[in-house]
Amino acid sequence: MTDMGLVVVGAAGRMGRTLIRVIAETPGARLVGAIEHEGSPVLGQDAGVLAGLPALGVPVTDDPLTAFAKAQGVLDFTIPAATIGFAEIAAQARIVHIIGTTGLSVDEEARIDAAARHAVIVKSGNMSLGVNLLAALVRQAARALDADFDIEIAEMHHKHKIDAPSGTALLLGEAAAEGRGVALADVAIRSRDGHTGARPRGAIGFAALRGGSVVGEHSVLFAGEGETIGFSHHAADRSIFARGAVKAALWALGKKPGRYSMADVLGLSD
Numbered sequence: 001m002t003d004m005g006l007v008v009v010g011a012a013g014r015m016g017r018t019l020i021r022v023i024a025e026t027p028g029a030r031l032v033g034a035i036e037h038e039g040s041p042v043l044g045q046d047a048g049v050l051a052g053l054p055a056l057g058v059p060v061t062d063d064p065l066t067a068f069a070k071a072q073g074v075l076d077f078t079i080p081a082a083t084i085g086f087a088e089i090a091a092q093a094r095i096v097h098i099i100g101t102t103g104l105s106v107d108e109e110a111r112i113d114a115a116a117r118h119a120v121i122v123k124s125g126n127m128s129l130g131v132n133l134l135a136a137l138v139r140q141a142a143r144a145l146d147a148d149f150d151i152e153i154a155e156m157h158h159k160h161k162i163d164a165p166s167g168t169a170l171l172l173g174e175a176a177a178e179g180r181g182v183a184l185a186d187v188a189i190r191s192r193d194g195h196t197g198a199r200p201r202g203a204i205g206f207a208a209l210r211g212g213s214v215v216g217e218h219s220v221l222f223a224g225e226g227e228t229i230g231f232s233h234h235a236a237d238r239s240i241f242a243r244g245a246v247k248a249a250l251w252a253l254g255k256k257p258g259r260y261s262m263a264d265v266l267g268l269s270d
């Protein structure tokens with residue numbers, strides 16, 4: 001069988017460069033396109049060289065239409081506005097769209113749902129095996145413990161991150177809410193400042209720290225009377241997300257149009 005041809009959008013980004021390296025070492029996958037935005041200083045550079053590899057013969061361009069036409073999948077870790085545009089082009093080209101971009105609004109999520117009527121989309125706030133297993137454990141703990149246990153989710157990321165709470169924190173919050181049988185939007189406290197009053201029973205709280213080069217730290221606490229249960233995940237390297245994304249693309253090839261999660265890819269869905 002021929003290799004799956006993949007395009008990396010946001011090729012010069014922290015994740016874009018990591019994806020290019022991971023594709024190069026993954027059997028069954030091949031880089032066929034690398035996209036950056038109009039005016040990017042890296043346009044015309046070889047994608048391999050950009051990622052610290054020998055040249056791959058794939059220049060970075062600002063033309064997703066042409067790139068998607070010769071690919072079977074696109075890996076997208078960019079910004080919400082760009083991801084919405086790529087979802088429309090990927091749906092027209094009928095290719096797999098793997099979305100790692102976080103910080104989408106409710107309206108933007110609805111546009112991804114609309115694109116998934118025509119395309120196979122895998123979207124997750126975190127593509128690593130560890131975090132998706134952690135989400136399954138958090139769902140189970142939230143199902144077992146009642147609202148006497150206060151759920152708090154803390155995350156820390158590098159100083160360049162532009163959205164909060166992180167996509168992972170929200171994914172873990174969704175898992176906890178699902179375990180409790182409530183909607184996250186009804187119980188989430190996404191930040192605190194000033195005279196907040198006492199903590200409402202059943203709330204799921206979030207706290208976000210930013211600094212340095214931290215790749216991603218997440219912890220979920222179930223704080224009860226006299227005891228606290230904690231779950232945590234430490235990301236040491238971005239390749240854990242990139243390996244998950246490439247795995248998702250290979251898994252998604254030939255699937256029916258629809259929106260899938262990493263839990264589907266990893267066989268962790270209940």
Ligand SMILES: NC(=O)C1=CN([C@@H]2O[C@H](COP(=O)(O)OP(=O)(O)OC[C@H]3O[C@@H](n4cnc5c(N)ncnc54)[C@H](OP(=O)(O)O)[C@@H]3O)[C@@H](O)[C@H]2O)C=CC1
Pocket residue numbers: 009010011012013014015016035036037038040077078079082099100101102103124125126127128167241
């Ligand atoms: N789901 C997961 O497992 C993970 C998700 N992420 C998420 O992925 C996203 C990217 O993270 P990260 O790589 O650190 O961010 P970066 O800022 O390093 O990378 C984003 C890249 O996208 C480029 N870009 C912006 N707009 C466009 C456009 N219209 N077309 C093409 N390229 C564009 C940026 O260019 P420029 O810098 O010139 O603007 C940049 O090179 C974030 O939302 C992050 O939260 C990150 C890691 C794991």
Ligand SMILES: O=C(O)C1=N[C@H](C(=O)O)C[C@H](O)C1
Pocket residue numbers: 102125126157161165166167168169215216217
């Ligand atoms: O921006 C990042 O870096 C990361 N973003 C994702 C998130 O928002 O959770 C995943 C990972 O934590 C790194």
